[in-house]
Amino acid sequence: MTMATADREVVIKVRGLVNRLGGNLIHDDIDLDVYRGEVLGVVGGSGSGKSVLLRTIVGLNRPRAGTVEVFGEDPVPHRERPENSVQMRWGVLFQEGALFSSQTVAENIQVPLREYTNMSQALMNEIAAMKLSMVGLPADAARKFPSELSGGMKKRAGLARALAADPEIVFLDEPTAGLDPISASQFDALLRDLQKSLNLTVFMVTHDLDTLRATADRIAVLVNRKIKIGTIDEIRRDPDPWIQEYFSGTRGRAALDS
Amino acid sequence: MNRTENAVLADARAWFRLERKGRLLRFVAGGVWVVSEAARLDRELSGLASGGSPEVEIDGSGIERLDSAGAWLLVRTKRALEQGGARVTSLSLPDRYAPLIASIEQEHVAQPVVIAKRHGFVPVLERVGRGTVGAGRQGYRMLGYLGRFMIEWFEALVQPRGNLRFAALLHQVEEVGINALPIVGLLQFLIGIVIAYQAANQLRRFNAEVLTIDGVAFGVLRELGVLITAIIVAGRSGSAFTAEIGTMRVNEEIDALETIGINTFDVLVLPRVLGLLIALPLLTFYSDVMAMIGGAVMCYFDLGITVPAFMRHLQHAISINTFLVGLIKAPVFAVVIGLVGCFEGLQVERNAASVGKLTTRSVVESVFLVIVLDAGFSILFSILNI
Numbered sequence: 001m002t003m004a005t006a007d008r009e010v011v012i013k014v015r016g017l018v019n020r021l022g023g024n025l026i027h028d029d030i031d032l033d034v035y036r037g038e039v040l041g042v043v044g045g046s047g048s049g050k051s052v053l054l055r056t057i058v059g060l061n062r063p064r065a066g067t068v069e070v071f072g073e074d075p076v077p078h079r080e081r082p083e084n085s086v087q088m089r090w091g092v093l094f095q096e097g098a099l100f101s102s103q104t105v106a107e108n109i110q111v112p113l114r115e116y117t118n119m120s121q122a123l124m125n126e127i128a129a130m131k132l133s134m135v136g137l138p139a140d141a142a143r144k145f146p147s148e149l150s151g152g153m154k155k156r157a158g159l160a161r162a163l164a165a166d167p168e169i170v171f172l173d174e175p176t177a178g179l180d181p182i183s184a185s186q187f188d189a190l191l192r193d194l195q196k197s198l199n200l201t202v203f204m205v206t207h208d209l210d211t212l213r214a215t216a217d218r219i220a221v222l223v224n225r226k227i228k229i230g231t232i233d234e235i236r237r238d239p240d241p242w243i244q245e246y247f248s249g250t251r252g253r254a255a256l257d258s
Numbered sequence: 259m260n261r262t263e264n265a266v267l268a269d270a271r272a273w274f275r276l277e278r279k280g281r282l283l284r285f286v287a288g289g290v291w292v293v294s295e296a297a298r299l300d301r302e303l304s305g306l307a308s309g310g311s312p313e314v315e316i317d318g319s320g321i322e323r324l325d326s327a328g329a330w331l332l333v334r335t336k337r338a339l340e341q342g343g344a345r346v347t348s349l350s351l352p353d354r355y356a357p358l359i360a361s362i363e364q365e366h367v368a369q370p371v372v373i374a375k376r377h378g379f380v381p382v383l384e385r386v387g388r389g390t391v392g393a394g395r396q397g398y399r400m401l402g403y404l405g406r407f408m409i410e411w412f413e414a415l416v417q418p419r420g421n422l423r424f425a426a427l428l429h430q431v432e433e434v435g436i437n438a439l440p441i442v443g444l445l446q447f448l449i450g451i452v453i454a455y456q457a458a459n460q461l462r463r464f465n466a467e468v469l470t471i472d473g474v475a476f477g478v479l480r481e482l483g484v485l486i487t488a489i490i491v492a493g494r495s496g497s498a499f500t501a502e503i504g505t506m507r508v509n510e511e512i513d514a515l516e517t518i519g520i521n522t523f524d525v526l527v528l529p530r531v532l533g534l535l536i537a538l539p540l541l542t543f544y545s546d547v548m549a550m551i552g553g554a555v556m557c558y559f560d561l562g563i564t565v566p567a568f569m570r571h572l573q574h575a576i577s578i579n580t581f582l583v584g585l586i587k588a589p590v591f592a593v594v595i596g597l598v599g600c601f602e603g604l605q606v607e608r609n610a611a612s613v614g615k616l617t618t619r620s621v622v623e624s625v626f627l628v629i630v631l632d633a634g635f636s637i638l639f640s641i642l643n644i
Contacts, residue, residue, distance in 0.1 A: 060517065085519045087517060087518060094510045094513065101511065112518050
């Protein structure tokens with residue numbers, strides 16, 4: 001991804017973001033641009049506010065100060081014309097999948113479709129089946145309830161729901177955490193394929209260096225309440241001790257140099 | 259672990275002794291320095307001092323087994339001796355324990371965890387303060403929630419834009435109303451019997467047994483029919499609302515709804531409150547009927563009043579107003595129970611304990627409010643002379 005960033009469309013724009021949780025300053029004056037069609041990996045130590053950043057961008061957390069714009073808009077739903085909301089143009093995969101437990105997997109996937117389109121039930125069923133196979137779930141998972149799925153399957157089903165209405169941005173909160181290495185690398189490949197063919201913009205919180213190397217165009221590191229953004233090679237040259245330890249520790253080197 | 263090994267473990271104890279050689283103090287330790295020995299070692303080590311020896315040598319080569327508790331005790335002893343002014347020249351251990359000791363010595367420099375006292379004046383003061391602030395915040399949030407409910411409600415009525423979910427509404431009516439029929443019916447039938455029995459016993463002394471019917475009718479239709487039903491529904495459905503919504507909160511399902519752009523009020527609160535609003539008056543009517551049947555049964559067996567006679571007397575005794583005065587409270591109770599149940603559900607934090615806590619609070623609050631409102635209605639009706 002060597003494209004000049006200046007002439008690319010900014011789809012997520014964060015300016016002067018300040019977040020506090022329980023009296024602790026989490027983010028202190030953060031600026032962030034995410035460009036259309038890129039995969040941004042967000043890393044940081046435990047408690048550095050990765051998930052809080054994601055939740056702030058999708059409008060679940062109100063910042064103390066600063067602005068968040070997604071497609072140039074404040075990320076709150078339109079009351080009058082919900083079909084124009086930015087919510088329709090993004091999909092979010094939560095850490096544990098956050099599937100609606102009273103609905104089957106197929107119904108879960110159809111929720112965004114039902115909300116924003118007038119599709120017939122038959123078409124929605126076809127699309128649900130297609131999304132399931134896209135994320136590598138067997139067809140019989142469609143009729144299962146979330147409580148009958150394993151952790152990895154819940155994540156895949158959650159991804160299928162996030163992708164259901166063909167969003168332009170996908171937010172992923174630790175998509176490979178808790179997956180076995182084979183599933184995780186399948187997930188990386190899937191993400192890369194989908195991202196290329198659908199020109200998705202991906203905002204991904206992750207700890208997984210393999211996933212970062214395989215998928216991320218740029219990396220944002222949350223360290224000391226600030227953010228540092230760059231390509232993986234740029235970030236690796238940063239002298240910050242946490243970054244050095246993260247990328248140059250034994251795990252980091254093994255993942256990046258292989 | 260087999261029997262002999264167990265026996266060995268039981269025998270092996272941790273021990274240490276001090277050997278003084280001129281300027282040098284040797285701390286010799288051996289046996290199993292493990293967590294089960296730690297309490298005793300802690301006591302025995304507590305008074306330890308270098309006794310003026312400037313140099314200390316710790317010899318742990320006799321230690322057979324060491325775990326992190328034992329290693330901490332060794333490290334702590336070493337640090338205590340050093341603080342006492344002695345110089346610890348060596349700490350020898352079997353080789354395999356060197357990494358354990360090294361990691362504890364390097365990593366663990368923090369002060370012991372202090373668990374705050376929970377008794378005494380200051381903690382009580384702190385709890386009172388927290389409670390007061392918490393109650394204030396709760397009131398503030400409730401006000402905000404009530405305001406939002408009013409707006410959403412008004413919008414749903416004035417310009418419905420598909421925000422009423424009929425499937426969810428019907429599901430709630432079934433869950434709250436139809437599924438409650440057996441328990442509500444049984445309890446109200448018993449209430450009818452109990453009231454008739456008590457009234458009959460008292461009125462028999464004045465030879466006015468027939469007024470038992472009036473007693474049952476007024477008691478049930480005006481007060482107990484709707485009150486008992488509302489309390490059952492608060493315990494059955496108000497708690498379910500809180501638990502359902504709270505679990506969705508814990509599971510991030512509510513966040514997921516919001517990021518999809520679905521109005522959580524439309525899908526979670528409105529169908530539940532509206533479902534109760536439909537179901538509770540119907541349930542109240544049903545429970546009035548069941549309680550009157552209970553009363554009639556008691557009158558027949560206890561007083562020998564036949565059912566036709568009961569009905570005839572009933573017609574003279576009460577007017578339609580008696581029934582309506584009871585029924586008019588049902589929608590009010592329904593809204594209160596529904597709002598409290600949903601509100602507390604939305605207050606749940608992202609942990610499982612919070613669901614249980616708030617479910618309890620939801621039931622207590624809604625039963626409390628129902629009874630307070632019922633008393634308010636009584637005062638209002640007495641002023642209005644109804």
